[in-house]
Amino acid sequence: MPDEVQGTGGGPGLTAPPDKLSALLARILDQLSLSAWLPAAYLTVALAVIYRLGQQGNLDVAAVVVALTADPVTLLVVTIPIVVLSTLVTQSFSFEAIRALEGYWQRRWLLGWLHDGLVRMRMRHKRSLRTRFRSSRESAFASARGPMLLDHRPRAVVDAIEADLLELERNDLDAISERILANTAWRNYGDPVLVSKLDRIRAALLEYPEDGLVMPMKLGNVLRATESKLQNGRGDVGTFAMRRRNLVDSRIQLQHDQFRTRLDMYCILVFVALLVAVAWPTLTWKVPHGLPADLALWLIAPMSNLLLAFAAYRAAIASARGYCTILRVMDQATESAAT
Secondary structure, eight states, X not given: OOOOOBOTTSSBOSSOOHHHHHHHHHHHHHTSOHHHHHHHHHHHHHHHHHHHHHHHTSOOHHHHHHHHTSOHHHHHHHHHHHHHHHHHHHHHTHHHHHHHHHXXXXXXXXXXXXXXXXXXXXXXXXXXXXXXXXXXXXXXXHHHHHHHHHTTOOHHHHHHHHHHHTXXXXXXXXXXXXXXXXXXXXXXXSOHHHHHHHHHHHHHHHTSOOGGGOOSSHHHHHHHHHHTTOTTOTTOGGGHHHHHGGGSOXXXXXXXXXXXXXXXXXXXXXXXXXXXXXXHHHHTTTSOOOSHHHHHHXXXXXXXXXXXXXXXXHHHHHHHHHHHHHHHHHHHHHHHHHO
């Protein structure tokens, strides 16, 4: 039987020993995702400052900070539980945050209209990229044709490269010309500026899925462009990483976890920054801000949070690119294991 904990009166105590409390706290904290801590901490601090500004009656942020940090012990006792609760709340919405920023919305009323409008806009952008890609490819190859001929590449080989590049029919080559063709990299002869432009447009096109799978948001297109091409997804890309992570080494697993954590964190931070941007004018509306400095602060604070939301969204896209790279590595490892 477990040992009884004696209270002050000699009978069984009502409090658990410190080691059990520490274990309980550790189990609670272990359930909290690392990706939710930073957004939760920012949300807690921002809302505390905004609320005190409203109670204070002016926009003196320095005075609010001094008031909040006047008693460090009380600050820690009050802040830590609030941060933990905020982390629990933000973590519970992490999956929904990613899905929302991908573009998986309920197509009702205004959201349905917005979804369809954004998809049409993305399709126009994709068609524009295709047109620009063909034009840039022709220009880049035109800059390489002369240098290849000057390098004594047979004209038939140069014509064959152009035909393959532009997806045209070409004449058959003899064995020697085929070997020369295989060993000729036309990009090495092209104008570096034109070739670099071609690479940028190609990279942008590769971040789009097939036309029927285009999403309204860029994050959704980046993820779906990779997910739709996984050879071993089995129609369930949501569990792909969990089913295949044991087929890659620990370094790839660690990178997968890191990119996924960053993706979660930045997506949560987008909505936290938007919430703070809305809370600032809402909770400080009655605070006098007629002075130029106060008016500037009252306007800059929500704008700064909107900028933070935009930056977090761009960071989420960058994390998604790294995450997709790891998914492709897992897919290739699956193919290797199958063969």
